[in-house]
Amino acid sequence: xxxxxxxxxxxxxxxVRAWPRPRHYKEGSAAKLQSEWFRSAQELxxxxxxxQQRILLEATNGTPLLPRDVAAMLMAGRLFYIHNPETGNIYxxxxxxxxxxxxxILASTPGQILIRGADFWxxxxxxxxxxxxxxxxxxxxxxxxxxxxxxxxKGGQYDIFDDILVSGCGAIFTPVGGGSYQMIIGExxxxxxxxxxxxxxxxxxxxxxxxxxxxxxxxTLNAGTRVAIMAGRIDSTATYALPAAFNxxxxxxxxxxxxxxxxxxxxxxxxxxxxNTTGGVNVIPMGLFGQIT
Amino acid sequence: xAKVTAPLLSFGGTGQVGKSIVFANWRGVDYARRYVIPANPxxxxxxxxxxxxxxxxxxxxxxxxxxxAPWDLYAKGQKFLGLNAFQGENMLAVAGQADMTxxxxxPGAKGGLPPTTFAAATGSSAGEIDLSFTNPTPPTDWTLxxxxxxAFPDQDPSAVFGGPLVxxxxxMTMNAVTLTGLGSGVDCVAVGWLEWQKPNGDTxxxxxxxxxxxxxx
Numbered sequence: 001x002x003x004x005x006x007x008x009x010x011x012x013x014x015x016v017r018a019w020p021r022p023r024h025y026k027e028g029s030a031a032k033l034q035s036e037w038f039r040s041a042q043e044l045x046x047x048x049x050x051x052q053q054r055i056l057l058e059a060t061n062g063t064p065l066l067p068r069d070v071a072a073m074l075m076a077g078r079l080f081y082i083h084n085p086e087t088g089n090i091y092x093x094x095x096x097x098x099x100x101x102x103x104x105i106l107a108s109t110p111g112q113i114l115i116r117g118a119d120f121w122x123x124x125x126x127x128x129x130x131x132x133x134x135x136x137x138x139x140x141x142x143x144x145x146x147x148x149x150x151x152x153x154k155g156g157q158y159d160i161f162d163d164i165l166v167s168g169c170g171a172i173f174t175p176v177g178g179g180s181y182q183m184i185i186g187e188x189x190x191x192x193x194x195x196x197x198x199x200x201x202x203x204x205x206x207x208x209x210x211x212x213x214x215x216x217x218x219x220t221l222n223a224g225t226r227v228a229i230m231a232g233r234i235d236s237t238a239t240y241a242l243p244a245a246f247n248x249x250x251x252x253x254x255x256x257x258x259x260x261x262x263x264x265x266x267x268x269x270x271x272x273x274x275x276n277t278t279g280g281v282n283v284i285p286m287g288l289f290g291q292i293t
Numbered sequence: 294x295a296k297v298t299a300p301l302l303s304f305g306g307t308g309q310v311g312k313s314i315v316f317a318n319w320r321g322v323d324y325a326r327r328y329v330i331p332a333n334p335x336x337x338x339x340x341x342x343x344x345x346x347x348x349x350x351x352x353x354x355x356x357x358x359x360x361x362a363p364w365d366l367y368a369k370g371q372k373f374l375g376l377n378a379f380q381g382e383n384m385l386a387v388a389g390q391a392d393m394t395x396x397x398x399x400p401g402a403k404g405g406l407p408p409t410t411f412a413a414a415t416g417s418s419a420g421e422i423d424l425s426f427t428n429p430t431p432p433t434d435w436t437l438x439x440x441x442x443x444a445f446p447d448q449d450p451s452a453v454f455g456g457p458l459v460x461x462x463x464x465m466t467m468n469a470v471t472l473t474g475l476g477s478g479v480d481c482v483a484v485g486w487l488e489w490q491k492p493n494g495d496t497x498x499x500x501x502x503x504x505x506x507x508x509x510x
Contacts, residue, residue: 022296046500050406050429057404057432067404 038072045071115212153184153232154263157192157277164221170214171231175205180235183215184269188226193274202234228262228275235267294326320372341451345388349380351454352445359460360443363399363486363498387450398443398484398501405489405497406432408440413483413506420477421509424470424485426463434492439464444472444483447505462488478510 006017027035045068048056056067073079077094084090107114107123114121155171169183181204186197200215213231221227262275297316306316309328316325353361353376364375373381378400386395401407410427417423424442431437443460463470467487475481486501 046401047407050409050499053404053406054429054432057406061433 041072041075042068044075117211118209152234152236152265152267153230153269155183155228155230157188157226157228157262157275160221160223160225160227163223166217166219166221168214169200169217169229170212172210172212173231174210175208175213176233176236177205177208179205179233181205181213181215181231182234183217183229183231185217185219185221185227185229186269186271187222188228188275191274192277194228194269194271197269197271199269228264230262230264230275232264232267294324296322296324322372342384342388344452345384345450346380348450348452348454349383349387350376351456352458353379355454355456355458357443357458357460359441359462360398360458362488363402366402366496366498367400369402390450392447393445393450393482394447394503394505396482396484396503398503399441399486399498401486401498401500403491403495403497405487405499406435407499408485408487408502411485411502411504413444413481413504415507416471416473416509418473419509420475420479421471421473422475422481422483422506424472424483424504426468426470426485426487428467428487431489436490437467438488438490438496440467440470440485440487442470442472442483442485444475444481444506446475447480447482475508477508479508481506481508 004019006019008015008017048071053067056070060067060070070079077092078098079095080092081095082090103114106121109123112123114123116122166185169185171183175181180202182202183200184197185200186194189195198217198219200217203213203215205213262277264273264275266273306323307318309315311328313328314325315328316323318324356379361375361379364379366375368375368378371378382397382400386397387393406429408426409429410425412425414423414425415421422444424440424444426440426442428437428440439462441460441462443458445458446455448455457474459472459474461470461472470485472483482503482505484501484503487499489497489499491497
C-alpha cells in the first residue's frame with residue numbers, strides 16, 4: 001500500500017511494517033556540488049555525438065550499466081585511456097590517483113617497493129632515505145641451479161651510464177639457513193680485475209626461504225665504467241645456495257647495461273682480484289638503492 | 294513546504310486553515326505549506342519571466358503532435374506532464390535571452406541518438422524552409438523511424454507568441470523535411486530530432502539540434 005505499509009522479505013521471512021519515515025537532512029555544499037555535477041553529466045550524456053552514444057550503447061548492451069553511466073565515468077576521468085602504439089597506454093590522472101591510493105594501503109613511504117611475501121604483497125621497509133630502487137632485467141637466459149663450484153660470490157657485470165650514489169643493494173636468492181651473506185660492488189678494469197671495491201653490511205639468513213635480502217652499502221658508481229655487483233656467503237666455501245631462480249624478478253629500468261656474469265671464488269674479495277666471467281649463467285636478480293646524480 | 298502522508302489525520306485534505314497553513318495536492322503528492330500572500334512586486338524581470346512562461350504555454354497549445362510526442366514520452370511515468378517538462382526546459386534555455394535560438398525542441402527520451410548534423414536553409418517557395426539531416430549509423434537492431442523537424446518565427450521570448458509553430462517528418466529517406474506556412478522572408482528558429490525504434494520495440498527520441506534560417510520570399 002503506497003506510503004502506508006511495506007510488504008517485503010527479510011532473511012527469507014515475509015514481513016509487513018509501517019512505511020519508513022523519511023530521514024531529512026540538510027545537504028552539505030559538497031553533496032550539492034556532487035548532485036549538480038551528476039545532473040549536468042546526465043544531461044551532457046544525451047548530447048554526446050551519435051557515434052559516441054552508439055559506442056556506449058553497444059558497450060553496455062547486455063550489462064546492468066546504462067550508456068549514461070559509462071558516459072558519467074568518462075566525464076569523471078576514470079574510464080578511458082589513450083593508446084599509443086609505440087609507448088603503450090596513457091591513463092588519466094584520476095585513474096592513476098585511484099590506483100595509487102589503493103597501493104598506499106600496502107606501501108605509502110616514498111621509495112618503497114612492493115614484494116610478494118609469503119602470504120601477501122607487502123612494501124619493503126626502507127632503510128634509506130630518498131632515492132629509488134633499481135632492479136636489473138636479466139637477459140633471456142633463465143636458469144635455476146645451485147652452485148656446485150667454489151664461487152661463493154655470484155652476480156653480474158654492469159655498464160654504468162649515469163653517476164649513481166648507492167646507499168643500499170639487494171638480491172633475491174635462496175640462502176642456507178644461518179649463513180652470513182654480503183654484497184660487494186667493485187669497479188673493474190679491462191682485465192676484469194677490481195680497481196675499487198666496496199663491501200656491504202653482513203646479513204645472517206634466518207632460514208632457507210627464497211626472498212629479497214637488503215644490505216647497507218655506500219658506494220659511488222661512475223658513468224662510463226663497468227662494475228661487478230655480487231652477492232655471496234662469507235662464512236663457508238663448502239655449500240652455496242646461489243644463484244636463485246629468475247622467476248619473480250623485479251624489472252624496473254636500471255640505468256646500467258648488462259648484466260654479464262661475474263663470480264669470484266673468495267669469501268673476502270680484495271682490490272686486484274679478478275672475477276670469473278663465464279657468461280650466460282648464474283645471473284641473479286639484483287638491485288641498487290640510490291640516486292642518479 | 295512539507296510533504297504529508299495523512300493531512301489533518303484524514304485520507305486527504307486541501308485548502309487553507311486559519312490563514313496559517315495550506316494543504317494541497319500536486320500531481321498526486323500531498324503537501325502542506327505556510328499560508329503566504331505573495332509580495333508580487335511586478336518588477337520588469339518578473340513580468341518578463343511571466344510573459345515567457347505564457348509564451349511557452351501558448352507554444353505548447355499550438356504545438357502539433359509531432360512536437361508534443363517526445364515531451365510526453367519523456368514525462369511518462371514521472372510526476373509531471375510533457376507540458377511541465379516543455380516549459381521547464383525551455384524556461385531555462387530562453388528566459389532572459391533576446392531571441393529563441395536556444396529553444397529545445399526535444400529533450401531526448403529513452404536514449405535516442407541525435408542526428409550527426411542538422412541544417413536549416415531558405416526554401417524554394419514563399420514561406421518555406423528546408424531542413425536537412427545527416428543521420429548516424431544505427432546501433433545493432435535499432436531502426437530509424439523518421440526525422441522530425443519543427444520551426445517558428447524567431448522572437449523575443451518575453452513577447453506574446455506570434456506563431457505559427459509548424460512541424461513535419463520524413464519517414465521515407467529520413468534526411469529532409471520541408472516546412473511551409475511560416476510567412477515570407479521571416480527569420481525562423483528550426484529544430485530537428487530523430488525517432489527510433491529500439492530492439493525491444495520501444496520508441497526513443499533524440500535530443501534536438503537547432504539552426505536558424507529565413508523563409509523563402
